Amino acid sequence: MTQPRTLRIDIWSDVMCPWCLVGWGNLRKGLDLLDGEIEADIRWHAFELNPDMPEEGEERTAHIARKYGRTMDQSREVQGRMREAAEQAGVSLDYEGEEPAPEAMMWNTFDAHKLLTWAGEEHGAARQTALKLALFEAHFNARRHIGERKVLLKIAEEVGLDREAAARALDSEELAHKVRVEERAAWDLNITGVPAMIVENKFMIPGAQPAETYADTLRRVAEKTAA
DSSP states (O other): OOOOEEEEEEEEEOTTOHHHHHHHHHHHHHHHHTTTSEEEEEEEEEOOSOTTOOTTOEEHHHHHHHHHTOOHHHHHHHHHHHHHHHHHHTOOOSOOSSSSOOOOEEOOOHHHHHHHHHHHHHHOHHHHHHHHHHHHIIIIISOOOTTSHHHHHHHHHHTTOOHHHHHHHHHOHHHHHHHHHHHHHHHHTTOOSSOEEEETTTEEEESOOOHHHHHHHHHHHHHHTOO
């Protein structure tokens, strides 16, 4: 039986980014279409959609309207299209917690990226991905304040990471520098929007693509980089 080819995929994204979750869902579907032919070694990298977001955050519909010059109704329409794309990708952007639902907010994500960088360095790719998905769920499905330290530490605990070590990571100036380096690397790579996936350090897949596009691209990369 032929052994699957493992391709490294570096993903720049933000945990506030709905299209990043859609892209993840379609990437997983694309890998399923390859039926074991290709496996992915996935690493997540920092990209802040709103690096200047204040501590108090901003309501999501108003944020989209302000940032992209839309009316509130147009902002709601955009979010509706995002939810449809998410459903097709097998992921959810919908609130799934207890009622009454908290207000849908946008938060500053710099500390979340510090935790993700730490998790990848100290605990490996699989645990980093588990934390990334937990942050997506916390933001979209539970509407937790993931810009808040105590919430981030709780999420770290929920995926099996040590709370005290996570707290030290949040306090680390070295990790803050590493996040900034990752963000500068995105600009050096001409990444101005996310998700952006770089396969085998050479081939970029920009934006949230259909599952078939991911499958076809990964197959072509595997062929081009075969030993």
